[in-house]
Amino acid sequence: MKKAFKILSYVLGSIILIIIVALIGFYIKWNLDSSKTLALQGIEAPTLSYEGYSYRDLNKNGVLDVYEDQRSSIENRVTDLLSQMTLEEKAGLMFIQMTIMKEDGSLFEIPSPSNPFSFMLETTSKMMLEKKMNHFNILAVAQAEEGLMWHNDVQKMAERTRLGIPITLATDPRHGKGSAIGTAVGTRFFTRWPSQLGFGAIGDTAIVKEFGDIARQEYLALGLRLALHPMADLGTEPRWTRVNGTFGEDAELAAKLTKAYILGFQGDSLGTSSVACMTKHFSGGGPQEDGWDAHFASGKGQAYPGNNFDYHLIPFIKGAFPAGTSQIMPYYGIPNDQTSENVGFAFNKEIITDLLRDSLKFDGIICTDWALVTDLRIKKASAWGVEHLSEKERVEKILTAGNDMMGGESRPELVVQLVNDGKISESRIDVSARRILREKFILGLFDNPYLDESNLSIFNNETNREKGKSAQRKSMVLLKNENNILPLSEETKLYVEGMDQDLSIDFGTLVSSPDKADFVVLKLKTPTSLSPDGGAGFMESMFPQGRLDFPEGEKKELLELINSKPTITIMSLGRPPVIPDINEASKAVIADFENDDEIILELIYGRYKPTGKLPIEIPSSVEAVENQFEDLPYDSKNPLYSFGFGLSYR
Numbered sequence: 001m002k003k004a005f006k007i008l009s010y011v012l013g014s015i016i017l018i019i020i021v022a023l024i025g026f027y028i029k030w031n032l033d034s035s036k037t038l039a040l041q042g043i044e045a046p047t048l049s050y051e052g053y054s055y056r057d058l059n060k061n062g063v064l065d066v067y068e069d070q071r072s073s074i075e076n077r078v079t080d081l082l083s084q085m086t087l088e089e090k091a092g093l094m095f096i097q098m099t100i101m102k103e104d105g106s107l108f109e110i111p112s113p114s115n116p117f118s119f120m121l122e123t124t125s126k127m128m129l130e131k132k133m134n135h136f137n138i139l140a141v142a143q144a145e146e147g148l149m150w151h152n153d154v155q156k157m158a159e160r161t162r163l164g165i166p167i168t169l170a171t172d173p174r175h176g177k178g179s180a181i182g183t184a185v186g187t188r189f190f191t192r193w194p195s196q197l198g199f200g201a202i203g204d205t206a207i208v209k210e211f212g213d214i215a216r217q218e219y220l221a222l223g224l225r226l227a228l229h230p231m232a233d234l235g236t237e238p239r240w241t242r243v244n245g246t247f248g249e250d251a252e253l254a255a256k257l258t259k260a261y262i263l264g265f266q267g268d269s270l271g272t273s274s275v276a277c278m279t280k281h282f283s284g285g286g287p288q289e290d291g292w293d294a295h296f297a298s299g300k301g302q303a304y305p306g307n308n309f310d311y312h313l314i315p316f317i318k319g320a321f322p323a324g325t326s327q328i329m330p331y332y333g334i335p336n337d338q339t340s341e342n343v344g345f346a347f348n349k350e351i352i353t354d355l356l357r358d359s360l361k362f363d364g365i366i367c368t369d370w371a372l373v374t375d376l377r378i379k380k381a382s383a384w385g386v387e388h389l390s391e392k393e394r395v396e397k398i399l400t401a402g403n404d405m406m407g408g409e410s411r412p413e414l415v416v417q418l419v420n421d422g423k424i425s426e427s428r429i430d431v432s433a434r435r436i437l438r439e440k441f442i443l444g445l446f447d448n449p450y451l452d453e454s455n456l457s458i459f460n461n462e463t464n465r466e467k468g469k470s471a472q473r474k475s476m477v478l479l480k481n482e483n484n485i486l487p488l489s490e491e492t493k494l495y496v497e498g499m500d501q502d503l504s505i506d507f508g509t510l511v512s513s514p515d516k517a518d519f520v521v522l523k524l525k526t527p528t529s530l531s532p533d534g535g536a537g538f539m540e541s542m543f544p545q546g547r548l549d550f551p552e553g554e555k556k557e558l559l560e561l562i563n564s565k566p567t568i569t570i571m572s573l574g575r576p577p578v579i580p581d582i583n584e585a586s587k588a589v590i591a592d593f594e595n596d597d598e599i600i601l602e603l604i605y606g607r608y609k610p611t612g613k614l615p616i617e618i619p620s621s622v623e624a625v626e627n628q629f630e631d632l633p634y635d636s637k638n639p640l641y642s643f644g645f646g647l648s649y650r
Contacts, residue, residue: 034109034123037125037126037130038125038129040125040129040130041125041161042160043060043160044156045058045060046060050064053069053071056447058163058446059162059163065081066080067080067446068446074438074441074442078437079434081165082433082434087416087429088132088412089162090429090430091132091413091415091416091419091429092412093132093133093436094404094415094429094432095131095133095409095410095411095412096133096135096136096137096168096367096405096407097122097133097410098136098137098139098370098408099121099124099127099136099138099139100121100138101138101141103146105145105146105147105148105150105153107124107125107150109124110123122410124154124157125157127410128161128167131410131413132412133410133412134165134168135167135436136154136168136170137171137172137228138169138171138224139185141185141187143189144456147222148221148222148223148453151169151222152223152450152451155167155450165446166440166445168225168439168443169222170225170228170278171185171224172228173228173229174187174215174219175191175192175211175468176193176195176594177192184245190215190218191214191215191218191461193211193215193468193471193472194475195245195593196230196244196246197235197243197245197246197247197573197593197615198472198593198594198595198612199247199257199261199471200246200247200253200254200616201475201477202471203253203257205260208260209260210467211467211468211471212260212261212262212263212264213264213265214467214468215227215264215265216265216273217458218459219265219275220275220455221455221456221458222455223451224275225275225276225443225445226276226277226327227265227275227276227277227278228278228280229245229277229279230258230277230279230280231279231280231285232254232258232279232280232282232316232319232320233246233280233281233284233312233315233331234246234248234254234286234311234312234315234633235249236249236286236631236632236633237286237291237630238548238575238576238616238617238619238625238628239291239546239548239625240285240286241545241574242285242293243286243576243616244573244575244593247315249615249617249633249634249643250633250643251312252318253615254314254319255314255317255318255319256318256319258279258316259318259319261277261323262279262325263323266323266324266325269324270326270439270443271442271443271444272442272443276327277325278327278329279316279320279327279328280331281332281345281369282316282351282356282366283316283355283356284309284313285302285331285332286312286630286631287302287308287312288301288303288333289301289336290303291545292545293543293545294331294332295379296382296540296543297380298540299333299545300332300382301334301384302335302630303336304335304336304337304338305629305631306630306631306635307631308631311632311633316360317360326364326365326439327364327367327439328356328364328367329366329367329368330344330345330351330352330366330368331344331369332344333384335351339351342385343386343397344372344384346368346369346372346398346403347372347385347386347394347397348401349400349402351401352366352402352403353402357402363435365404365405365432365435365439366403366404366405367406367407368398369408370382371408371409372394372407372408373391373394373398373406373409373411373414374391374411376408391411391414392414392417392418395414395415395418396418396423396424399424399432400424403432404431404435405432472596472599473603475593476590476592476599476610476611476612477591477612478588478589478590478603478610478612478646478648478649479571479590479591479618479641479646480586480587480647481647481649482587482588483587484649484650485568485587486603486604486606487603487605488508488519488605488606490507490508492509492518492605493508493509493510493511493516493518493519494508494509494510494511494517494520494521495511495514495519495520495521496522496601497520497522497523497561498525498570499600503598505601507605508605514561514565518565518566519565519566519567519568520565520566520567520568521568521600521601522558522567522569523569523570523572523592524569524572525544525572526544526571526572526575526577527548527549527551527577528543528546528547529546544574545575547578548576548622549577549579549622550577550582559581559582563585566587567586568587568588568604569582569583569590570590570600571589571592572594573591573593574594576616577618578620578621578625579618580620580640591612591618606649610646610647611646611648613644613646614642614643614644614645614646616643617634617636617639617641617643619639619640620637620638620639624636624637
């Protein structure tokens with residue numbers, strides 16, 4: 001036994017030693033690679049004067065170029081800069097990739113075990129200096145001060161490139177309660193608002209526009225100039241994982257709220273104080289076949305059994321375009337049998353050029369959704385309908401379809417190869433480069449991209465925080481109130497489950513077990529399941545999708561708790577759940593939209609009256625869900641709660 005233990009210890013020691021040596025080797029390699037790319041930096045742009053006019057000499061040639069002259073027209077500045085750019089620099093403009101900052105606000109150059117994403121992404125310097133890229137989607141920002149410092153350092157690195165083209169920083173939504181891989185980045189020091197579906201429950205354009213304006217100010221404070229939102233999709237397919245990111249299933253409601261949202265972020269026209277909006281997902285990502293999401297092969301198809309394709313265009317035609325959205329993102333899916341070629345939206349020339357460009361006259365930037373070309377470590381490329389094409393051929397098809405930028409990719413060398421091979425003309429690249437540069441100039445990035453700490457005062461604005469809380473309150477929907485048990489008196493003892501463990505309130509009494517309580521408050525999320533074949537990969541397993549009912553075992557346990565004491569059930573609506581048994585057993589049922597737990601308890605204790613109305617149906621059965629059409633609104637048979645339903649207190 002001692003001998004076996006000794007052998008085992010030698011083996012384990014050897015494995016640990018090999019790992020340590022490997023890590024040291026990788027660390028040395030990463031440092032050498034970073035040093036090599038950082039050496040590509042040029043000098044900082046000096047501030048010079050010409051005939052009394054001060055300007056940033058971005059190309060460091062000692063001459064006032066037209067693109068450096070703020071007094072020149074934007075079109076002239078774009079033309080001048082474009083004439084100075086190499087093909088490689090133009091290609092770099094056409095890609096936007098995710099990036100990260102270290103927790104101390106420094107640039108990401110060496111992968112760190114504290115952030116697994118750092119092992120999946122190329123370093124800041126490699127993408128900026130070697131690949132000539134200048135659009136990035138920033139992930140988590142732990143502290144505002146560090147975020148500001150990181151932003152200025154990134155812009156300084158951009159200034160030290162040959163032409164000094166500034167960075168455009170993009171972001172997924174940050175004002176929600178939590179984060180979701182690839183769709184939202186909850187940021188604790190931002191004001192807190194309901195989910196987009198919650199705004200649909202409010203239905204008030206003034207509140208949505210006010211949110212957009214406050215969010216715009218907070219984004220500007222960190223240099224975030226491109227919002228990868230709103231979603232103009234419709235939640236007509238209840239199983240779709242992204243229903244919570246829509247304004248609901250009604251096209252007219254979604255159109256007016258989409259318009260208000262964009263006007264809040266961009267203003268009446270795009271300018272130096274705007275945050276540009278990339279509205280998504282053209283031509284409507286809601287009708288996912290059987291509800292499976294198009295990030296993955298299980299959901300590559302969109303279905304239109306109700307022949308309702310045009311209905312999903314309404315939020316764009318009546319909302320996004322009248323508001324002047326600066327950018328559009330197509331979704332991943334294949335609009336089955338809606339065009340002559342069954343390929344994903346971004347590969348489909350009839351969707352991008354014939355419909356979006358020519359018919360609907362959109363001349364802004366069109367950027368694909370993320371990772372259509374290159375396989376990721378956590379998922380295959382979403383190259384639906386063109387899986388057989390090589391990476392270079394996929395890029396060719398994306399450009400031929402009429403897109404300007406590729407999201408979640410850092411492959412500008414493929415564009416260069418296509419031009420050098422004669423597959424794509426450089427004049428075609430110039431068309432997209434002109435659109436992209438124009439937006440940078442309009443946003444004022446060339447003239448002063450830097451921030452100072454005075455910008456951060458916005459995060460201490462209590463008035464804005466209260467407006468966010470007010471919107472949360474207005475989004476709450478009271479679905480059931482048996483015998484008008486709500487609101488509760490403040491002497492009532494509550495046992496809560498499913499809420500934050502450190503919850504504290506200045507009213508009522510919270511107790512530690514159901515037997516000590518007068519009422520139970522049970523907060524639930526919509527159930528989820530894996531992909532159709534049960535073979536979900538890591539990323540797919542993170543997406544809430546599939547069946548909308550609780551498994552029998554879990555439902556039995558929930559009903560035991562609900563039946564033990566009068567229960568108020570809170571359903572946090574990511575998707576509409578199937579809960580007829582839970583609804584029947586509960587004394588009250590409330591729909592929540594990712595709001596703070598304190599907001600929910602305020603409602604229960606009558607600190608305010610509920611006014612929200614359901615922006616989606618709540619189905620009565622799994623069968624009803626399976627029998628409804630993916631592209632039609634309000635078509636669930638005998639819904640438990642109908643679209644627009646909502647009670648109030650007497």
